[in-house]
Amino acid sequence: MFYREAGQFKSSYAEDQQIFPIRQDRIGITALLLVVFVAVPLLGDQYWLSAIFTPLLIFALAALGLNILTGYAGQLSLGTAAFMAVGAFMAYNFMLRLPWLGVIPSFILAGLCAAAVGVVFGLPSLRIKGFYLAVATLACQFFVLWAIQRWGWITNYSASGVITAQKMVILGFPFDTPALKYLLTLSIVTLLALLAKNLMRSETGRAFMAVRDMDVAAEVIGIRMMHTKLLAFAISSFYCGVAGAMYAFCYLGTVEPEAFTLDLSFRVLFMIIIGGTGSILGSFIGAAFITLLPIFLNVMFGGISHLLGVEIPHAVISNLELIIFGALIIFFLIVEPHGLARLWQIAKEKLRLWPFPH
Amino acid sequence: MKRTTLMLAVGTLAAAGFTGQAWAQVKEQFVPASFYWVGPYAPGGSGIAGGMLDYFKMLNTRDGGINGVKLTWEKCETEYNNARGVECYERLKKKGPTGATLIHPLSTGITYSLIEKGTTDKIPIVSVGYGRTDAADGRVFPYIFPIITTYWSQNTAKIKFMGQKMGGMDKLKGAKIVNLYHGSAYGKETIPVLDAQAKQYGFQVTHIEVSHPGNEQQAQWLQIRQIKPDWVILRGWGVMNPTALKAAQRAGYPREKIIGVWWSGAEEDVIPAGDAAKGYIAAGFNVSGSNYPVVQDIQKHVYAKGQGEMEDKSRVGSIYYNRGVVFGMITTEAVRKAQERYGKGQPMTGEQVRWGLENLNMDEAYLKNLGATGFMQPLKMSCADHEGGGQVKFQQWDGKQWKVISDWISSDQKLVRPMIEASAAQYAKEKGITPRDCSKEK
């Protein structure tokens, strides 16, 4: 009843092409931004800020990156973690070797390095499609990790290959508490999400989707295949690279190459499939679902065994978690193959019509 | 129907709130139990978790805790994954009346991720037999405790053992040693020490990497067969270990010449290799066996009452299980030591436990008291030295069980300590840390 666009007329194309054309949505998003920018850092304790929200945002950014490539441009990739690794290790190197650069420029340059790697490993996409391409991106995944471990320069010759992120100081102001790190992460992620949204509703985004939906037709209307695919790889890897840099600097503080294994690539892929391919919102929902679900299950089982007063062997709990996690993925794929973002959309459409059935 | 559910829920919430309240008054010492019970390394995670928690249970029943302070814990699954490990740490660090006593991350990666967090939160990060080697320099890393023996120390002890077997350290001259390592941070860590020792003793070392997970090693062992080394150091983890032993058998390399690190030396590492494992030697900072008084007390006070952690009771007394008992003893004794200074019978904070750890001195008499003579090595910690032991025993697999074949062999601290200090100093410089002056610590 309260959620509808009746009475809101668009008098220009610009108004029609806003990100949130419906007023209630605009109010909602403003409220949400207020909450996450003001209320959360004020009220959230360390646990929520540094162990839940910060990683969630970082994973959402990585998922967003992968979504640009896989969801929008239709190129299946299993190399996400490798691009994140490039971002993390290059950010470390820029901060180490060019300390006058500053944090944000280092992140951007690290992202650009990831983009360059992305373009190189995106080249096969010009010939290879589908699962063949997916498996081919594994070459990137394994090669990049190998190279990071092998070339001492990248880890500044640390014996174990582990790097420790430098302190983050922006314009003389240190970002060292969980709340500040969270705010920094949130700002970067919000900004990049907005840019991605803009890009996806512009010509570039349409070209990506055209290539995804029917590459022959896209070429026929003049979309350059090579340029578009490589641009998708570059932008996607840039996002993943920045996410990787933040994973090292805003979240863990130290990283080893093994933090970026194939497992992580799969995890990010889950996020976009569960959240919704080809949807910015889906990247966030998916990231939330995949990062929070195991924790929720872990806490829940802890609570259950506490409640019942019987001690369930932890191996049983851990394995049950695994089973439920897998089963839920299958369940959601069956219920809504287009992801949770689509469910949200459907709910909104229903709400628009409510209380009338049609 | 609905109403009852609701009331139940309210009741539960109230109960939860009550227990939260109650914490403040009870004498409990909370220890996070963030381990892993699934995945490729589950045998290690579940065994160590079982040993540590069973020891706590035993102490709670037998002695009523530490001077009347009962040990409590909460389990958290890390899946050997950094992000999950950090989440567990953050979730559990404030539990209990005094917060987390200390934490065993049980993963080198998680340990690294917790170095700064632990230091800020004043919670000791205890990595027994893994983790960041140069953190043994307590002046730079006040809250990080790579207790007992670091990888570097262990490695020098191994070379010493080889020398003994060959009939003197001078016999190492011209010998060939292959370092077969897991392609990871953990695997690579001993390369510099080996290179330094190769120079010192004049042996020739070849580093050969096995890429993760290590379930294919044919190429590596063909190379080893070409080199015909006197010894092979196996620096494996998980499936890499049995695969290496099998591949050695296929290449016709004698297993008696393969010496593993302690993460390559549990029953779980050799049983899958079957007969191929017979004769293989591994280093250890703890031994296997259940005829030590401490393990028997666990049997008596915990398992006899059906309260043990291990579903498979035959694992009690295994290498991993006993390692968990060592984890447990270090934890409780640090708390006991802290209580001596900060108040007997009181729960200790992380900061107080840190003092306890730094002043821990478990000599032979102390160990005998714990029922752990020969079970683990004597430990003497200090403000500067967060390692404390540095000794290793060697054990050989006879096809059925691990047989101890050496006494505690000490490491070459003359070589290792300067390397640790140099590496720690570099870290301090990078991070802008001023090392503590240990002469001023009490």
Add this chain to the structure above:
Amino acid sequence: MNVAFFFEVLIGGLLAGVMYSLVALGFVLIYKASGVFNFAQGAMVFFAALTFISLVERGLNFWLALVVTLAVMVVLGIAIEKVVLRPLVNQPPITLFMATIGLTFVLEGLSQLVWGSQPHGLELGIQDVPMEWLSQSTGINISQFDIFAAGVAGLLVAVLALFFQYTRIGRALRAVADDHQAALSVGIPLKHIWAIVWSVAGFVALVAGLMWGARNGVQYALTFIALKALPVLILGGFESVLGAIVGGLIIGASEKLAEVYIGPMVGGGIESWFAYVVALLFLLVRPQGLFGEKIIDRV
């Protein structure tokens, strides 16, 4: 260069490739019949091997355990068809792929929940030792187990070929692989076919599990062997049984030769990615794999 050593590496590599092929076969079967890229194949190998060894350790006779495990795999195949595939029919391949990843979690959790996570040794009665006569006469070390594994792989392929060629179900399977719609229209019940092919893949997983389990022990890490099979798949083509075999041989041999001869120059450990790069370079020449069908874009 030492010629004998070169041949030892080469033959060893080829035989290792056979072990990869064993795993790749399971992928190919399912992809051919249902167009599903079954990521859970590795977990199925683990599940099968763990079930088998646990039964044996509980005192079951070897052959009886084999039969029981096979029955379990068939039940699993049917269950997967009913619970996972049927509701997802007509979904894009990536959705099905993701579902099989979900399935991986379920299978891994389930097998460890039922049988525990301890590793087991597995003896098939064939010692994994070099054949004396060969190493004495030529200096080349070849394990008799490798020869045995190659024999098993050959036998398996032969059995599969006979099954596809001469049984009614096999012919139906081939029809389905060629054209789902056409097969449906001549009255081949797709659902049954899928259940059957997943069961057959379960059988292949069991064989692969026994071979790999006998070599490295039955433990969680068995799930990782799927990663060894992937480059074989892209090289050989997702749809070709022959491709899985030939691809396995090429990958096995080139990987070992590279690790031994190129590895030391660049610091070793290149096995993790070398196979993928070989497969990738190969794909650039033939995007559909060695024996895959050529794709012509029709508009």
Add this chain to the structure above:
Amino acid sequence: MSARAHPVGEVVLSVENVSLSFGGVKALQGITFDVREHEVRAIIGPNGAGKSSMLNVINGVYHPQQGTIKLRGREFHDMNSHEAAKMGIARTFQNIALFKGMSVLDNIMTGRNLKMRCNFLQQALWIGPARREEMAHRRAVEEVIDFMEIQHIRKTPVGKLAYGLQKRVELARALAAEPTLLLLDEPMAGMNLEEKQDMCRFVLDVNDHFGTTIVLIEHDMGVVMDISDRVVVLDYGKKIGDGTPDQIRTNQAVIDAYLGVAH
């Protein structure tokens, strides 16, 4: 036909001696014909005659083994799609090739991709020039939408549309590129009479309004004879007739091919 706003002019496209084969199948054998400015040129022929292949060669989807294509004086051995689009060729497909995941509006907007000048950074920032450009093109696209009478389905995902409407959207997408040469592959296939009439009207209007040269494949003889200026007839990859509708109607080879005379 009444006096045309854009009378038929010079030859703009000539196909010379083009042969194309897939493996052993000869799809086109030595085809030669030309297209004049502003005319409506039809290609007809039985199933499998090579009509679609011919269009695919003209705009570079297929690469012929032999022959040349001359477009506005430039000679190509094989055309590439991007180049073809840049030279003003747009087309529709036999089996609709719309971008299924996108709305009608977005589909048509893709037709203007070659006219967009802003780079992706400007687009991401959504700053002045990118925004103005987007709006300008939106306006142009709205004109096409009005022209094709599909205002009501602007925001609908194309996958949800009825077949006839999809065909119309596809034509709109091609028109959005403001082509000088439009290739239509069976624009009326599968339509009912009413839809066919509508589509005929659109095709003629396009030719009339914008002076677009049109090459079209069509099965419906009535339609072809009504709207085209000249017709090429293909059979088994060979050209068997070329001329005005009246000439074709009386061409014996064409009649044989269509009636299936025993050879």
